[in-house]
Amino acid sequence: xxxxxxxxxxxxxxxxxxxxxxxxxxxxxxxxxxxxxxxxxxxxxxxxxxxxxxxxxxxxxxxxxxxxxxxxxxxxxxxxxxxxxxxxxxxxxxxxxxxxxxxxxxxxxxxxxxxxxxxxxxxxxxxxxxxxxxxxxxxxxxxxxxxxxxxxxxxxxxxxxxxxxxxxxxxxxxxxxxxxxxxxxxxxxxxxxxxxxxxxx
Amino acid sequence: xxxxxxxxxxxxxxxxxxxxxxxxxxxxxxxxxxxxxxxxxxxxxxxxxxxxxxxxxxxxxxxxxxxxxxxxxxxxxxxxxxxxxxxxxxxxxxxxxxxxxxxxxxxxxxxxxxxxxxxxxxxxxxxxxxxxxxxxxxxxxxxxxxxxxxxxxxxxxxxxxxxxxxxxxxxxxxxxxxxxxxxxxxxxxxxxxxxxxxxxx
Numbered sequence: 001x002x003x004x005x006x007x008x009x010x011x012x013x014x015x016x017x018x019x020x021x022x023x024x025x026x027x028x029x030x031x032x033x034x035x036x037x038x039x040x041x042x043x044x045x046x047x048x049x050x051x052x053x054x055x056x057x058x059x060x061x062x063x064x065x066x067x068x069x070x071x072x073x074x075x076x077x078x079x080x081x082x083x084x085x086x087x088x089x090x091x092x093x094x095x096x097x098x099x100x101x102x103x104x105x106x107x108x109x110x111x112x113x114x115x116x117x118x119x120x121x122x123x124x125x126x127x128x129x130x131x132x133x134x135x136x137x138x139x140x141x142x143x144x145x146x147x148x149x150x151x152x153x154x155x156x157x158x159x160x161x162x163x164x165x166x167x168x169x170x171x172x173x174x175x176x177x178x179x180x181x182x183x184x185x186x187x188x189x190x191x192x193x194x195x196x197x198x199x200x201x
Numbered sequence: 202x203x204x205x206x207x208x209x210x211x212x213x214x215x216x217x218x219x220x221x222x223x224x225x226x227x228x229x230x231x232x233x234x235x236x237x238x239x240x241x242x243x244x245x246x247x248x249x250x251x252x253x254x255x256x257x258x259x260x261x262x263x264x265x266x267x268x269x270x271x272x273x274x275x276x277x278x279x280x281x282x283x284x285x286x287x288x289x290x291x292x293x294x295x296x297x298x299x300x301x302x303x304x305x306x307x308x309x310x311x312x313x314x315x316x317x318x319x320x321x322x323x324x325x326x327x328x329x330x331x332x333x334x335x336x337x338x339x340x341x342x343x344x345x346x347x348x349x350x351x352x353x354x355x356x357x358x359x360x361x362x363x364x365x366x367x368x369x370x371x372x373x374x375x376x377x378x379x380x381x382x383x384x385x386x387x388x389x390x391x392x393x394x395x396x397x398x399x400x401x402x
Binding site: 036049065090 | 203204205206207210214217218220225233237238241242245246248249251252254255264265266271289290291294310
């Protein structure tokens with residue numbers, strides 16, 4: 001025993017959270033018991049309700065408590081004919097905030113990672129193939145992260161899409177707006193050079 | 202709306218935890234929903250049970266789900282005649298692990314901090330005074346942290362104890378065991394010099 005049995009159990013349970021070790025869990029438990037009892041009760045309630053009700057959208061796989069997420073349920077989005085592939089629900093929010101995209105999404109909930117045992121089925125790529133076969137899309141936009149795994153995943157999905165005759169594009173990678181050339185890493189800069197476009201007047 | 206209403210609420214509720222901002226809360230929510238549903242359910246359950254049942258020991262104020270914590274309920278501890286004052290339940294655990302102390306504790310659950318509105322009543326010092334008046338103690342050991350607030354709190358409590366005729370001591374401050382003089386800060390080193398003792402043969 002370190003603390004009382006129930007407090008020990010609380011500290012252990014809090015370590016299920018990513019990035020929370022024994023010390024932070026102890027600090028969290030003390031803070032909740034000492035100053036945040038109302039907030040803690042709310043958290044316990046919302047957490048249990050979320051785990052009971054939040055599942056995946058049956059079309060795009062993002063988190064939602066409905067069968068279809070609001071974006072997939074929107075007929076204007078369906079009429080647009082574009083499909084954007086992202087790794088996480090947070091990427092959907094980031095792209096939505098640009099206001100530049102009016103199509104639908106497919107959320108992989110990760111990327112291909114054979115070493116971690118994450119294969120195409122875990123990313124729902126069989127369902128994506130079915131979707132591309134069942135509906136006519138004008139364009140599939142690959143917006144996976146520009147990491148080794150993200151690129152490999154993008155190549156894999158491009159293959160599936162081309163087999164269905166869908167045009168495939170990849171979001172541009174290069175020097176970030178407001179960034180200084182001097183501070184940008186060489187890899188990004190060489191992408192930026194290779195991806196150069198005719199200068200618009 | 203950023204995510205679904207329930208997911209937004211979960212991300213907001215997680216921010217009640219100390220050191221958790223919007224980004225970490227989002228990462229925690231995704232991890233729980235994606236990979237840790239069983240752990241999350243356990244956390245919700247244990248958290249709600251802890252908030253319902255864990256209170257303060259009516260004697261020493263530490264966290265416990267009983268009326269008296271195991272240390273206060275132990276008659277051997279009571280017979281010892283020593284009382285150690287600490288700031289937090291974690292300090293009790295740290296001192297217990299040394300195996301050097303067999304008396305009882307009084308846990309302040311903080312330190313005097315007038316700027317944050319934390320006065321003597323918030324630390325239960327009125328109850329401590331009553332306890333010192335009701336029972337005969339041989340020694341009161343001040344083990345508050347060696348910070349400005351911890352020192353001020355120690356002085357305040359020493360006054361209370363002296364008024365009850367209890368002998369007061371303060372744990373030693375100095376160069377930590379295994380530390381190198383060269384790397385110890387000047388303040389600690391001057392404490393270490395002032396607190397020097399006759400060398401035992």
